[in-house]
Amino acid sequence: MAELKFEDAIKKLEKIVEDLEKGELTLDEALKKYQEGIELSRACSQRLDSAKKKIDILSKNKKGDFELKPLDEKDIEEKEE
């Protein structure tokens, strides 16, 4: 779950609701799906509150390969003034 993207988690959750709504599951399966759905929704809700973001600058090195370097947001502010 740790590496699951938010969008994928939402899609998975939608699928679980859909499966449950079809009503073709045994009671055991239905309860298991429900449990899985609740766990997914918790993970999504944590992800929503996380402050993690990543901004990289794309550049090419001497060999012509792409490199990503983290952007220092202070650079932007200073140059603007």
Next chain:
Amino acid sequence: MISKEAPKKIYTVSEITGGIKAVLEEAFPHVWVEGEISNLRVSAAGHLYPSLKDSSAVLQTAIFKGTAKDIRFKLEDGLKVICFGRIEIYPPRGSYQLIVEKIEPKGAGELALALEQLKIKLEKEGLFSPEHKKPVPYLPYTIGIVTSLTGAAIKDMIKVLDRRFKDVHIILSPVRVQGEGAKDEIAQAIKDLNSYNQSVDKGQRIEVMIVGRGGGSVEDLWAFNEEAVCRAIYNSKIPVISAVGHERDWTIADLVADYRAATPSVAAEVVLPKKEDLKFQLSALVADLGSALSQQISSFKNDLVDFSHRLYLGLDHLFEININRLDSAGHKLSLLNPVLQLRRFKERITDLAHQSGVRLGHILEIRQARFSRAAARLSGLSPLNVLSRGYSITFKFPSQEIIKEATQLKPGDTIKSRLHKGEIISEIKDINLDN
């Protein structure tokens, strides 16, 4: 070199400016000037300050409020006009300007014409066709941005990111967005982001890119009207959102892009959903999840009630078959002659019938009890209580067919209703098919 023969005359700044003012204002008291409007500014007081330009020179002009209110057409950058007025020197700034008293439009401006020509060319080639436009992904994880590191656009976009959904990875390709070389840098950056995608795994690929800059004059935004930029956008495999200047600024890049955002902030808002919206979506899904489960459980309950009814009816049927079988055996035996034998058999038959009844009754009780317990355990609902709550099951009599719809019956038919305790036999008086 200062000539030795000439008398050495030293002017103050005011004197020389005053001299120029006298000469110039006398030389050009009333002139007609033709040019293209650019960098039109409107002051808070309502004065207009358009520059007039042609291919090699620029003339500052001022149209004061009193004159401006009489102009019938809309002054716009790129518009070719003819102005009438006088040249005025403004000593505090050492500048000169044309004080416009009359202004008339003259056809379309040349830049605007160039724009129109490129637009027609690219449109013919299908660069604006809606079929070519790629959908903008919902909730992309990796977003490319092509803009200047020093402009307002990148700051605005980071600001939006900070108050919206932060679970994203932004890959920035910095470029100059105006002046010499800007168009080539922008076009190259769009290509680079596409090549970058070829060099990484599918999960890390850029899903959408924003190409743009903050507001500026028509000249400042010009790179986004260049063919190289438009073609790079058209050829991009990654969907492109254009975000150039303000709402009122339309460039050809906007027409080619898969999606045109009015400003860089709007572009960021398009790709980064609001946290509140996502929270709402999530809680709606959790609510759906809960109701789907309880629906599932109540359907299990219904199945259970149905099963126990069928079991009850099945046992009843079995019981009757056995009674019939005993009756016919008795009948056969009664045909046998020896009276004693007959009596003995009769006694045994009575006995068997009794035992059979007792045993079936017993089985019935055990099965009912077991299902009551199962039902209670799984759902808290005792299915047999359905009858005790006042429901009944209706059969056609004597055929035992279960009645589910009134159409199965007609007046005069006899029915048997099984209640919680006992049965009643009734005759149908009338059939009402409504409901």
